[in-house]
Amino acid sequence: MTTNPYLNVDQQMVGDIYTAPDVMDNLTVLCDDFGSRFGGTDGERQAAEFIKETLTAYGLQNVHLEPVEYIGWTRGTAVLEIISPIEKQIPCITLPHSPAVDMEATIIDVGDGGPLDFEKYQADIPGKFVMVNSKTQPRGSQRWVHRGEKYGRSMLAGAAGFIFVNHYPGYGPATGGIGRGGEGLIPGISVSYEDGAFIQRLLQRKGEVKIRLRTTDHCAPMVSWNIIGDLPGASADAQIVMLGCHYDGHDISQGAVDPASGAVAVLEAARVLAKYAGQMTHTVRFALWGVEEIGLLGSRAYVDAHADELDNIRFYFNMDAAGGARPKDVVLNEWSELETLVSQWQKEMALDFAVGQSVNAFSDHFPFLLAGVPTGGMEAVERDLSGRGYGHTHYDTLDKVQIRNLRDAAALAARLAVRVANASDWPASRRSQEAVNALFDKPRYQEERAISAQIAQYVDAHRK
Ligand SMILES: [Zn+2]
CATH class of the missing domain: 3.40.630.10 (Zn peptidases)
Incomplete structure (x- = not known):
């Protein structure tokens, strides 16, 4: 006893x-x-x-x-519009430390946003809005892949912006910081499961979806x-x-x-x-x-x-x-x-x-x-x-x-x-x-540690 x-x-x-x-x-x-x-x-x-x-x-x-x-960071307004092949406004929120922008670009769906997904779509990302879901265990991953990593991988791949789609129905958009202590280098927004699914269907049916994003947040x-x-x-x-x-x-x-x-x-x-x-x-x-x-x-x-x-x-x-x-x-x-x-x-x-x-x-x-x-x-x-x-x-x-x-x-x-x-x-x-x-250096932490160091280095080199 x-x-x-x-x-x-x-x-x-x-x-x-x-x-x-x-x-x-x-x-x-x-x-x-x-x-x-x-x-x-x-x-x-x-x-x-x-x-x-x-x-x-x-x-x-x-x-x-x-x-x-x-x-x-103070939240301003955020207007997300699909401008082609249809015209439609989609409700969205910006993610903390997202910069103010007024920009147009097409969307690429990068699925779960895990390492394998980025490897697969890498070449097509530059200049586009990367859309990923919020699943924390992307296909092929044994670990929790954080939003910050998905945003960082988008940035490293040359994305114009980042769209985070909640993987839970009914909860609206999910938020989370992207700035690593300062203004993010590319805009990050979040949409609900349902709106993400709509954009995904449009991409599958029409091939290309172009959006305009206008935000007024400030740091x-x-x-x-x-x-x-x-x-x-x-x-x-x-x-x-x-x-x-x-x-x-x-x-x-x-x-x-x-x-x-x-x-x-x-x-x-x-x-x-x-x-x-x-x-x-x-x-x-x-x-x-x-x-x-x-x-x-x-x-x-x-x-x-x-x-x-x-x-x-x-x-x-x-x-x-x-x-x-x-x-x-x-x-x-x-x-x-x-x-x-x-x-x-x-x-x-x-x-x-x-x-x-x-x-x-x-x-x-x-x-x-x-x-x-x-x-x-x-x-x-x-x-x-x-x-x-x-x-x-x-x-x-x-x-x-x-x-x-x-x-x-x-x-x-x-x-x-x-x-x-x-x-x-x-x-x-x-x-x-x-x-x-x-x-x-232990194998189970290595992948995450390496990508996080790469992201940190990139942010340090590019932040004004
Ligand atoms: Zn907490």
Whole structure:
């Protein structure tokens, strides 16, 4: 039998979380009062203030906003017209960081937009609008192929523009950033499944479809905020355990599951852990990140600004969208030295979460991972490669979120944080840059790593 040295703490924290209304109350304020909290909106600023006040009220110390300067984007109008062989307006939205344009070009259908599709159509792409669907596991691929990669491959192939077609019926267009922290080099727009299917049929019947796209979005320097608060450790040479999640959503959405369900789980963990202030050996730091959706900008800024602290971070645990319906497992970002310990904790907690090992580049753990900091996240070990569902659409709303999922996420995060903050023997330490690079040389990460480096190089070379 496994004994649980934290039984009393676990019982108090879990009992508190499962009987208190706070976690859903906070979610309601973030989503219904502040809207999308997209970078540059009033709701974003109000959410940052609310998070600061909430962490302060919970008794955290050193609660403050850290400004994040970045190139922001404001949505304008977007008019997409088929001008030949018929005339018809098609509803569309632009993707964040898309530039303002007035242009005409023909469309090429590049299917799922995976590596094999681009290989097949490469020669016919230059000067055309590449149309791809949002399937996250394109034909022939064993991995999640991100929208950013499909847009990047279009750009590298000489496309005039990018049309992202939702692969789910009934959810309208799906959004997502394309700019890598600045204005995109080619326009990116998104249409619904149904409108994509219409264009596809027209292409098949008529051979050539020409469109005109007029957009008035604009990019400008903006400031966002990370909100940070601490429960200082008792040890004189305390290290730092971080729990984090972004709070910004996409402007077409409440972003209730992604990210707010994770953000309120972080707040809830802070609320119950604050009752042990001064009793934990190491510091627990809570971070609510700004502007993740348009390039992980808040967490990147944090890692840059706190370079001298990174050696001292025991663990960064990412909670992006963690209070949604997916399984709440612990995915370590290739830290085999932590697996035994976390599995032992899983047994003593008498919970059935799985412990896995993998890396991806698509949330706020990534800047920490690149800097060598031990990282992981609350994710499903068996990743569902079918896609985001209503995520990144207008339909990611509060009514989809269940309080029991928020509580499960908060309770697991709090119980893990207590253990990391008190472990006398912590087996992981910061990786060297060589070790970080070697990690991405593993065959299963190589393809994605190579194309992402090519895209980054191209953007650096061509951005004004
Ligand atoms: Zn997210």
